[in-house]
Amino acid sequence: MKLSHSKFSVPVLVFLLVIAGLVGQGKGTTCGTSFFSALIQMIPCRAAVAPFSPIPPSEACCNAVRTLGQPCLCVLVNGPPISGVDRNMAMLLPEKCTTNFDPCEMEK
Numbered sequence: 001m002k003l004s005h006s007k008f009s010v011p012v013l014v015f016l017l018v019i020a021g022l023v024g025q026g027k028g029t030t031c032g033t034s035f036f037s038a039l040i041q042m043i044p045c046r047a048a049v050a051p052f053s054p055i056p057p058s059e060a061c062c063n064a065v066r067t068l069g070q071p072c073l074c075v076l077v078n079g080p081p082i083s084g085v086d087r088n089m090a091m092l093l094p095e096k097c098t099t100n101f102d103p104c105e106m107e108k
Contacts, residue, residue, distance in 0.1 A: 030073035035079050038072045045093060051086040062097035070094065074104035 044060035049054060077090050094101040
């Protein structure tokens with residue numbers, strides 16, 4: 001049986017490996033959800049992390065931060081750029097939501 005190679009197979013494989021690597025980031029513990037799942041869970045925080053936003057995180061945002069947890073938040077902060085999100089403001093969410101998370105280290 002001859003395997004045929006789709007023109008999309010290599011880019012899809014690379015994409016999946018990148019996502020798998022992002023999910024595995026974190027100190028001590030790993031994020032148990034995918035990058036996109038975590039991103040969707042953080043939708044209530046969008047207004048609080050928009051560039052130059054004076055809006056504090058809502059209770060729904062803080063609940064999402066607590067539910068998501070530090071490893072997944074760090075995956076989002078250090079993952080691919082997210083349009084309309086200021087990473088520095090996203091890093092402040094645990095402090096603004098009074099969680100007991102260790103701060104995320106921003107990767108360069």
